Amino acid sequence: MDTDVLVEVKGISRYYGDTAAVKNISFIMRKGEVLGFLGPNGAGKTTTMQLISGNLAPSSGSITIASHDLLEDPRAAKAAIGYLPEQPPVYRDLCVDEYLDYAAVLNRIPRNRQREARDAAKEKCGLTQVGSRLIGNLSKGYQQRVGIAQAIIHMPPVVILDEPTVGLDPIQIREIRDLIQELGKDHSVILSSHILPEIQVTCNRVQIVDKGELVFNDTIDGLQKQLKGTSIKVAFRNTPDIPLIENIEGVISASKEADNFLKIFYQSDKNPTDELVKMSVDKGWGLTELQPGRISLEEIFVELTTHEFIARETDA
Amino acid sequence: MIFSIGWREFKTLFLSPLAWAILAVVQLILGYMFLGHIEQYLIWQSRLLGMEGAPGLTEIVAAPLFGNAAIILLLVVPLITMRLVSEERRNRTLSLLFSAPISMTEIILGKYLGILLFLFIVLLMITLMPLSLLVGGKLDFGLLSSGFIGLGLLLAGFAAVGLFMSTLTQHPTVAAISSFGILLLFWILDISGGQGNNDDNMLASLSLLNHYEPFLRGIFDSTDAIYHLLFITTFLVLSIRRLDADRLGG
Numbered sequence: 001m002d003t004d005v006l007v008e009v010k011g012i013s014r015y016y017g018d019t020a021a022v023k024n025i026s027f028i029m030r031k032g033e034v035l036g037f038l039g040p041n042g043a044g045k046t047t048t049m050q051l052i053s054g055n056l057a058p059s060s061g062s063i064t065i066a067s068h069d070l071l072e073d074p075r076a077a078k079a080a081i082g083y084l085p086e087q088p089p090v091y092r093d094l095c096v097d098e099y100l101d102y103a104a105v106l107n108r109i110p111r112n113r114q115r116e117a118r119d120a121a122k123e124k125c126g127l128t129q130v131g132s133r134l135i136g137n138l139s140k141g142y143q144q145r146v147g148i149a150q151a152i153i154h155m156p157p158v159v160i161l162d163e164p165t166v167g168l169d170p171i172q173i174r175e176i177r178d179l180i181q182e183l184g185k186d187h188s189v190i191l192s193s194h195i196l197p198e199i200q201v202t203c204n205r206v207q208i209v210d211k212g213e214l215v216f217n218d219t220i221d222g223l224q225k226q227l228k229g230t231s232i233k234v235a236f237r238n239t240p241d242i243p244l245i246e247n248i249e250g251v252i253s254a255s256k257e258a259d260n261f262l263k264i265f266y267q268s269d270k271n272p273t274d275e276l277v278k279m280s281v282d283k284g285w286g287l288t289e290l291q292p293g294r295i296s297l298e299e300i301f302v303e304l305t306t307h308e309f310i311a312r313e314t315d316a
Numbered sequence: 317m318i319f320s321i322g323w324r325e326f327k328t329l330f331l332s333p334l335a336w337a338i339l340a341v342v343q344l345i346l347g348y349m350f351l352g353h354i355e356q357y358l359i360w361q362s363r364l365l366g367m368e369g370a371p372g373l374t375e376i377v378a379a380p381l382f383g384n385a386a387i388i389l390l391l392v393v394p395l396i397t398m399r400l401v402s403e404e405r406r407n408r409t410l411s412l413l414f415s416a417p418i419s420m421t422e423i424i425l426g427k428y429l430g431i432l433l434f435l436f437i438v439l440l441m442i443t444l445m446p447l448s449l450l451v452g453g454k455l456d457f458g459l460l461s462s463g464f465i466g467l468g469l470l471l472a473g474f475a476a477v478g479l480f481m482s483t484l485t486q487h488p489t490v491a492a493i494s495s496f497g498i499l500l501l502f503w504i505l506d507i508s509g510g511q512g513n514n515d516d517n518m519l520a521s522l523s524l525l526n527h528y529e530p531f532l533r534g535i536f537d538s539t540d541a542i543y544h545l546l547f548i549t550t551f552l553v554l555s556i557r558r559l560d561a562d563r564l565g566g
Contacts, residue, residue: 050411053411054414054415054563055411055414055563056563057563074417074419075417075418075419076417078415078416078417079417081415082415083411083415085411086408087408089407089408089409089410090409091328091407091409092407093331093332094328094331102320102324103412103416105317105320105324106317106320106321106412106413106416107416107417108317108417108418
């Protein structure tokens, strides 16, 4: 087996009664990757996270973490992961130090190294100042950090963070994002979110899930390449009728946008720009602006999760 | 690992006033009863002197005290055990334990151990009362230790039931009420057949009371001890299964 592969998920499904929360998801995560899980609410992100972290058993399929099977050898597999659920699993009536010590014990850190591990985790998560404060009295952002500290205290190769920035203020969000990027240097991180820019900023790989299925899996760069170049944005002084433009060879669709802009989608091998400029001159539309359209991640996300995009991909 | 979880659980108990309150209330009520029994003894003392083979101090004071303690703790133990798992489930902190490299058995045994430590303190505090009589009298240590062991086993059984009930629900109060219900049911199980012949009464042989009472008379019967151990094991195994089902089921 490839030693670089840290997490290997093979065809996992999870059913709650008749409802499938996760359907046949497979993927591989290598060392040093920050993998973003993206999906609308109820897409099965959290369930997937719970499955990978061993909090839930899959109805079918297998999960291998650092070449230990999660079901057959849970202890070794779980030792290789740190998990922060949606709601940080903190005991409100303990102080930060006590809590982290307990987390260290639970993760079987030898007694003589516990202090060191606790201090390192606190240092990383910016908790050095609040060691003796009660967790219940800390702000949500700090509780979240305590949750992350708990997940990394045993320096696991894989860290799983489930929506780590939900409910935080913008400054805290930025801090947590920085922290995640920092973590990405030493650990492989799986991150789930429904906030796109977050994934764009922090991850180098994206997976989009919808209704329990994996609908997209690529690197951020690959995604961005794909996003460019299949659309252009144009503006005219006299905006022509949309059907006229849609008749141009290669154009899939055109739509009006704000400020008199037209957004034109075309097949990737037939760029209609030449033809468009020619027609504009011939018919006196008065082309004023032309820019390569960049579909934002947001649009691709919306399209993927409403299934138009897939249809177009398969048609092309 | 089991000990670490137990120790944490034990320390957490004392973070809330509940544990202190329980210790205080139990001590207060039993102390009052203890004094009542002593008064009884003082009233009877002159008559007892004349009797042959008269019951001693331990039989008149310690045995009933342990009997009363069992009833009071039947009410109280569910209050301590109720939050063991249910509160963690409610606060979603259970995943800290679930994603750590430890087994369900370790989690359950750890939590159980924490409660046992607490109950051991309760037991010691209760036993201190009859021991204080040593200042001015003599005690039958055989009888006392048999009562001590009996109450210890009984409390361990209570705790196992409470722990299991706590794994079933998210609501501590539901856990408390249902474990109280089950314990009471096991206590009075022989009432229906109480009039008939106890020997062939199946229900009576399951009753907690019937297996506790001999200890108070100073009879250490291995059957009774085994009954308690089986009782404890059953509920612990059920708890482990239940936690496992959390992961597997819906």
